[in-house]
Structure formats: structure tokens, C-alpha cells
Amino acid sequence: MTDLLWQKAGVQTNAKIMQFLAGNDVLLDREIFLHDITASKAHVEGLARIGVISAQEMADLKRELDALAEDFRAGRFVLDERYEDGHSAIEARLTERLGDAGRRVHTGRSRNDQILVATRLWLKEKLALLEVHCRAIADVCLQRAAQPALPLPGYTHLQRAVVSSTAMWFAGFAEGFIDNAWRARQTSAWIDANPLGTAAGYGVNLPLDRTHTTQALGFGRMQVSPIYVQLSRGKFEMAVMEALGSAMLDARRLAWDLSLFTTAEFNFVSLPAQYTTGSSIMPNKRNPDVVELLRASYATVAAARCEIEQLLSLPSGYQRDLQFSKGSLFHGVTHGLSALELLPDLLARMQWNESAMRAAIEPAMYATDVAIEQAAAGVPFREAYRAAAQAAQEAGQGRTPESSLSARSSPGAGHDLQLDALRQRLESLSA
Missing domain, CATH: 1.10.275.10 (Fumarase/aspartase (N-terminal domain))
Known part of the structure; x- marks a missing residue:
């Protein structure tokens, strides 16, 4: 050394x-x-x-x-x-x-403001990448939501509930990742503050041109107080991890759906071969390992955030404990971004099995439609609810998934997905 x-x-x-x-x-x-x-x-x-x-x-x-x-x-x-x-x-x-x-x-500088400014620049770069990935995922979801809708069982409590569609499924994740992209941008604006020139946390006896370094490094503002600069270490990193974690939560739920839908019991989805692996002992197996690791990846991000949070039981000023935040930060952010990067291609190439999805839609799944139709005709809803429950197995007579979806006229539902509004929100990120 x-x-x-x-x-x-x-x-x-x-x-x-x-x-x-x-x-x-x-x-x-x-x-x-x-x-x-x-x-x-x-x-x-x-x-x-x-x-x-x-x-x-x-x-x-x-x-x-x-x-x-x-x-x-x-x-x-x-x-x-x-x-x-x-x-x-x-x-x-x-x-x-x-x-x-x-x-x-x-x-005029300390390793304290050196690490802070370098990390802050790195965080801004990674948040920009997070926004790019979330926008790409949302774009693919909107493209697929605009394709002809296929009937898909809608579940609550993992039990068949009402008729849904592939378009509704994609639209739901599209809006989620639009929000995640906005959160990445808003978090970037929040942490866009230059700590350089605050030295070890108390300033120096030099008239440092902090306005120049703020502009030269592309920061939106100067982080004024040297003491707050030190207080913000870990706090800003956690904000980035929370923005990334928000996207990873949606990725985890999406991966959970695909994990279920690709089983033989559901058989709703087929994955591209590149996203599956074989068993080391069972020749008949193709395993959705990529989807399973996508599902698990939130744990890596959450653990990194938790480790940083646990380090912050500190008084004001710099403490060496914060050195340990770097490893968890770099690992958590890098892993989370690499997971999200895989999603656009996976979502673009996965295939629905229409016959299996149709077969899973049973008559009782129209009972909610029946109850609401009767309520709209003047029957008190709770009375209509009980009548529909008693005749749930007959509720599907003369009905099809398409008729159920076309009647679902509430904004965002099957007949009114409002994809144009979602597309406009996504494209406003480019403005």
C-alpha cells in the first residue's frame, strides 16, 4: 500500500x-x-x-x-x-x-466530500438508468395491452374471481412502471445536490467557488450546509434504494404471476426457451429459473437498503461506520438494475395460451356482473348480491368472456382501458 x-x-x-x-x-x-x-x-x-x-x-x-x-x-x-x-x-x-x-x-477538500460527490454522481447515473428500464418495461406492456385482448381469469386470494384479460394484465403493469419511472426521476431531482466543498463537514477557511463546481458537475443545486451534507449520507442512498425497490416490488409480483401461469396446472403462459433452464437429473424439465430469480431479486435490493439503514444509528458528523454502506449500495443497485433490464424482452416474447385461459373461466365468475346489472336496474345491491350468490353456477348462461369485458365500462376496466392516457403519461417523461 x-x-x-x-x-x-x-x-x-x-x-x-x-x-x-x-x-x-x-x-x-x-x-x-x-x-x-x-x-x-x-x-x-x-x-x-x-x-x-x-x-x-x-x-x-x-x-x-x-x-x-x-x-x-x-x-x-x-x-x-x-x-x-x-x-x-x-x-x-x-x-x-x-x-x-x-x-x-x-x-480544501476531505475524503468525506470526495466520496459523497462521487457517490452522488453515481446515484444520479443509476437513477437515470432505472428510469430508462422502467420506461422500456412500460412501453412493452402498453404495446401488448393494445393487442387484441384474450380472456384471462382474474384472481383474488389466488381463487378464481371475475373475468379479466391479457390487456388488463399488461395495462396494470404498464401503469405501475410508469409510476416507477416518475419516482426515479423525482428521486433524482431530490438528491441532485452538490456536496463538494464542504470538506469534513464543517467547511474550510477558503472562499471555495462552490457555485462553479455545482454547475461544472451538472448538479441542480448546491447542498449548502456542511453538517447536512454529512447527515444526508445514507439518507440519499436509501431514497435511491426505495425508488429501485418500488420497481422491484412490481417486478416481483409480475414474476410471481408468471411463475404460476407457466405451471402445468395453469398453463396460461409459455416462456422463450432462453429464459428457462433444464434439470440436472430430470430430462423432462424446463424450469423458469430467470423468472424465479427475478422474483427473488427484490430481496437483494431490500437487504441492501436495510443494511444502510442499520448503519445510520449515528450522531451528526462523519463516522467511519458509513464505509460499510458502499458495498451494499453498489451490490443492491447493480443487481436490481440488471434484473429490470431483462424484463422488456421477456414480456415482449412470452406467449399466452388462449385455450387454457378460456377453459379456466367458469360460470360463477360472471356472478359479480349479474349482481351489478340487477343493482343498476334498481334492486338494492345487497339483495342482488345474495341472489347472484345463490345462483352463481347459472350466472354464466348466455355470457362470454368478451361480453363481460365489453360491459365493464368503468374507467380502466376491460371496455375502457384508457391506454391513450397511459401512453401520454409515459411519453410526458420524454418531454
């Missing part, structure tokens, strides 16, 4: 203690290393604007930061155990290349 940024003369370090302190921090920092470099460039510009470094030093530092970024992308520079973390690696590289100019790069 290179010389520690905080090392002082006469203080000995212990290898085991240092390993515990560092853990896999430097490896995790690979995830945000390029964002750390970007923020370092903005910081260098800010130092030049207040005369702490010269214009030439700024140009040299920015050139070497660009070179470091390119070397990292190309694999010529590897962030590994030679360094305590990504921040020290940047300073070590700049010092090696530029001497005293490299040693000046840390003026």
Missing part, C-alpha cells in the same frame, strides 16, 4: 488493523473511480478560480486526470491493494506525475 494520506511521523501502522480498516474499500471504489476523477477536475478548476493553484497547474492537473481516466478505462491503471482507496490513488498518481502540483489537489 502506498503512503497513507493521513500518515504522521512516528506513528506505526499494524498490517492486520490496516486490513480491517481498508477491507475491500479500494476494490469497491472501482465503481465510482471515474466519477471521483470528474469531481477532482471540477475541484481543480475551483482552486484555480480562487488563486490557490495557477492556471498552468490547473491545466497540468486536468490533463493528468484525463489521462488517468483513460488508463483506467483501458486497463492500464488498476485500482488495487497498492492504494488505501480510490481517493488516495488519484492523489498518488498526480503526485507521481506532477510533484507539488499533485500534492496541492487535496487543498
Whole structure:
């Protein structure tokens, strides 16, 4: 490991203690290393604007930061155990290349605001990706909802309840993922605050140009209070995990439906072969493993959020406990996004089995239609309800799934899906 940024003369370090302190921090920092470099460039510009470094030093530092970024992308520079973390690696590289100019790069900043600004940029990037995935899922669902509707049993308590349709099923998840896309955007706006320039949480005795770094890094606003900057660490990450978790909850319920619908007992859905696997012992099996792991993926996101929350039993100011938030954050967000990325193609290519779905619609599933028709004709609803219940098996006489759905005229129901309104909401995200 290179010389520690905080090392002082006469203080000995212990290898085991240092390993515990560092853990896999430097490896995790690979995830945000390029964002750390970007923020370092903005910081260098800010130092030049207040005369702490010269214009030439700024140009040299920015050139070497660009070179470091390119070397990292190309694999010529590897962030590994030679360094305590990504921040020290940047300073070590700049010092090696530029001497005293490299040693000046840390003026006016702390590793606290370094990690915060790099993570904040990473979170904004991932929220944008979350919005993209949710919009793609919603778009596929709307396309399929616009196709001719096939009858599909509607369930409550996992019991056959009323006639539904494939169009209603797709429309439901379309609206869910439109909302998830909006939540991703709103969360991004909420966390879009620049923490750079607050140092260790109490500011510094320099007139740092925080307005410039805010604009240079593309933040919507400056996060003003240095103390709140530290208070927001973990809090903002949890907000991102909650936005992602909202989408993953819908993905889990969708995956649950497909898990049931693909069983031989239901036989409503066939999945593309690429989304199934075989058994290691049973030659007859094709297992919906992708769907099952999609269903399980919410647990990874929820566990990551829970771990971050449990770390936040802290007083104000920075505490080293927060180092442990990085691993759970990176793992949870990366896994959740990779799961969502699979859904658009899966939903576009899954196939409904119309004959099995029709066969599952039994006469009693029209009883609700009968009760409401009688109530509309003037019979008190509770009386109509009891009569329909007593004659539930005869309720389907002369009825078809299509007639039931076409009569369902309440907004959003089978006859009035309002797909145009949903499409408009989705497209407004592009405005």
C-alpha cells in the first residue's frame, strides 16, 4: 500500500488493523473511480478560480486526470491493494506525475466530500438508468395491452374471481412502471445536490467557488450546509434504494404471476426457451429459473437498503461506520438494475395460451356482473348480491368472456382501458 494520506511521523501502522480498516474499500471504489476523477477536475478548476493553484497547474492537473481516466478505462491503471482507496490513488498518481502540483489537489477538500460527490454522481447515473428500464418495461406492456385482448381469469386470494384479460394484465403493469419511472426521476431531482466543498463537514477557511463546481458537475443545486451534507449520507442512498425497490416490488409480483401461469396446472403462459433452464437429473424439465430469480431479486435490493439503514444509528458528523454502506449500495443497485433490464424482452416474447385461459373461466365468475346489472336496474345491491350468490353456477348462461369485458365500462376496466392516457403519461417523461 502506498503512503497513507493521513500518515504522521512516528506513528506505526499494524498490517492486520490496516486490513480491517481498508477491507475491500479500494476494490469497491472501482465503481465510482471515474466519477471521483470528474469531481477532482471540477475541484481543480475551483482552486484555480480562487488563486490557490495557477492556471498552468490547473491545466497540468486536468490533463493528468484525463489521462488517468483513460488508463483506467483501458486497463492500464488498476485500482488495487497498492492504494488505501480510490481517493488516495488519484492523489498518488498526480503526485507521481506532477510533484507539488499533485500534492496541492487535496487543498480544501476531505475524503468525506470526495466520496459523497462521487457517490452522488453515481446515484444520479443509476437513477437515470432505472428510469430508462422502467420506461422500456412500460412501453412493452402498453404495446401488448393494445393487442387484441384474450380472456384471462382474474384472481383474488389466488381463487378464481371475475373475468379479466391479457390487456388488463399488461395495462396494470404498464401503469405501475410508469409510476416507477416518475419516482426515479423525482428521486433524482431530490438528491441532485452538490456536496463538494464542504470538506469534513464543517467547511474550510477558503472562499471555495462552490457555485462553479455545482454547475461544472451538472448538479441542480448546491447542498449548502456542511453538517447536512454529512447527515444526508445514507439518507440519499436509501431514497435511491426505495425508488429501485418500488420497481422491484412490481417486478416481483409480475414474476410471481408468471411463475404460476407457466405451471402445468395453469398453463396460461409459455416462456422463450432462453429464459428457462433444464434439470440436472430430470430430462423432462424446463424450469423458469430467470423468472424465479427475478422474483427473488427484490430481496437483494431490500437487504441492501436495510443494511444502510442499520448503519445510520449515528450522531451528526462523519463516522467511519458509513464505509460499510458502499458495498451494499453498489451490490443492491447493480443487481436490481440488471434484473429490470431483462424484463422488456421477456414480456415482449412470452406467449399466452388462449385455450387454457378460456377453459379456466367458469360460470360463477360472471356472478359479480349479474349482481351489478340487477343493482343498476334498481334492486338494492345487497339483495342482488345474495341472489347472484345463490345462483352463481347459472350466472354464466348466455355470457362470454368478451361480453363481460365489453360491459365493464368503468374507467380502466376491460371496455375502457384508457391506454391513450397511459401512453401520454409515459411519453410526458420524454418531454
